[in-house]
Amino acid sequence: MKINCEHHQDCMQLIQKILDGEASVDEKEAFFANKDLCMPCQKGYELELSLKANLKSKCQLSCPEQIISKIRSKLFLLLILISILIPLFC
Amino acid sequence: MNFTNKFMLMEVEVKDKIYSLGNAKGVFENEFMPHMDAMYNFALKLTADEDDAQDLVQDTCLKAYRFINSFEPGTYAKAWLFRILKNNFINDYRKKSRGPSKVEFEWVEQSISGEDEAAEPAYFADLQAETVNDMLGDEITAALQSLPVDFRMIIILCDLEEFSYEEMAKILDIPIGTVRSRLHRARAVLKTKLVNYAKTKGYN
Numbered sequence: 022m023k024i025n026c027e028h029h030q031d032c033m034q035l036i037q038k039i040l041d042g043e044a045s046v047d048e049k050e051a052f053f054a055n056k057d058l059c060m061p062c063q064k065g066y067e068l069e070l071s072l073k074a075n076l077k078s079k080c081q082l083s084c085p086e087q088i089i090s091k092i093r094s095k096l097f098l099l100l101i102l103i104s105i106l107i108p109l110f111c
Numbered sequence: 112m113n114f115t116n117k118f119m120l121m122e123v124e125v126k127d128k129i130y131s132l133g134n135a136k137g138v139f140e141n142e143f144m145p146h147m148d149a150m151y152n153f154a155l156k157l158t159a160d161e162d163d164a165q166d167l168v169q170d171t172c173l174k175a176y177r178f179i180n181s182f183e184p185g186t187y188a189k190a191w192l193f194r195i196l197k198n199n200f201i202n203d204y205r206k207k208s209r210g211p212s213k214v215e216f217e218w219v220e221q222s223i224s225g226e227d228e229a230a231e232p233a234y235f236a237d238l239q240a241e242t243v244n245d246m247l248g249d250e251i252t253a254a255l256q257s258l259p260v261d262f263r264m265i266i267i268l269c270d271l272e273e274f275s276y277e278e279m280a281k282i283l284d285i286p287i288g289t290v291r292s293r294l295h296r297a298r299a300v301l302k303t304k305l306v307n308y309a310k311t312k313g314y315n
Contacts, residue, residue, distance in 0.1 A: 034295060041269060041294075043276050064239070071240035072298070072305075076270040079248030080255060084151035088165050089144070092172045099176065100136065 026061040036062070036069050139176055142188040149189065149272055150196055156267050157200050159256060167204055171196040190274065194282045197264070238306045242314045246305070250312065254304040262297035269294055 026032055035052055038044040044052075056062050150171060155164035174195055175182070182191055243251075255263060268274045268282060279294075280287045 034291075037295060037298065038291075041276065042273075067240035068238060068243065068302075069298075071243045072302070073270050075243050075246065075251055076255065076266065077273075079246075080152075080156075080252050080271060082148070082152050082155060084147040084168065085165070088151065088168055089147055091165075092169055095169070095173060096136070096139065096176055099173075 022057075022063075023059045024061070026059050029061050029065070032059075032062045033065050033069075036066050040069055040073055138179060138182070138184060139172075142182070142184065143172065143175055143192060146189045146192055150192060152271065153193060153196060153267055154200070156256065156263060157260060158204055163204055167196065167200060170203070171199050174199060187278065189272070190278045190282055193268070193272070193274075197282055238302055238309060242309050243305065245314060246309070250308055251305070254301060254308055257304055258297060258300060261293065262300055265290065265294050266297050266301060 032052070035044065035048060039049055039052060052062075056066055147168070151164060151168050154167040154171075155161065158164045158167060171192065175192055178195075182188065255266065258266070264283070265279065268279045274282065276287050276290045276294075279290045283290070285293070
């Protein structure tokens with residue numbers, strides 16, 4: 022297995038493209054055919070994969086119910102206001 | 112016909128589309144409400160303040176309702192809402208806080224011009240997948256939160272919300288090439304922050 026990758030910048034960009042779902046089939050095939058032969062690419066792939074997964078799973082929050090209720094009440098008031106105003110101008 | 116039904120059947124006409132008030136409410140509930148968690152999460156990461164995030168989400172929803180006639184049902188509501196939220200943040204909330212620092216501008220400008228390609232360390236040997244897996248949510252959130260807002264924004268859109276590059280380009284009003292380079296640079300800075308974080312916290 023290679024311990025240095027002479028194309029590491031390009032490989033890292035390709036890895037991100039693959040994980041973002043933006044790479045073509047050919048690009049994916051080319052990368053996965055070589056990944057296990059190159060340590061920096063293998064490590065880079067694992068790192069990017071774990072970063073993406075951890076960001077998704079550990080940085081998500083739910084919207085507090087009180088905001089949703091506030092928005093619904095404001096919209097309801099808005100609807101009432103419109104329903105009162107429309108007949109005045111029609 | 113009771114009062115509620117009467118106003119639900121009234122029509123609002125904007126541009127060339129007509130929604131009854133009832134339909135508009137239906138579109139809002141069915142298309143927009145499912146994205147409240149994502150919108151709140153985005154708002155909180157942008158403002159870094161719970162009260163501001165709540166106000167930002169509320170303003171975004173009211174604005175979305177106001178301009179509901181420019182929304183095409185069946186198109187991607189989440190991207191439409193995120194675009195409104197981002198514009199709202201830039202126009203109203205970002206002005207309230209301090210402007211971006213010179214360093215933030217430099218980072219972002221470099222990424223836009225693509226001059227930063229050589230700036231990324233060639234190999235993050237100090238940061239392993241296992242280290243990231245061992246980190247707590249608070250630590251990863253803190254690293255994300257410490258990024259300049261344009262970098263934070265693009266990482267949230269891509270990694271948390273899984274928008275495509277094309278959708279991100281539309282939300283952020285930037286060319287797709289800039290999406291790629293900004294994302295690449297943002298991730299490099301995030302990794303540098305995580306390496307430093309891992310060292311100070313004593314991770315292997």
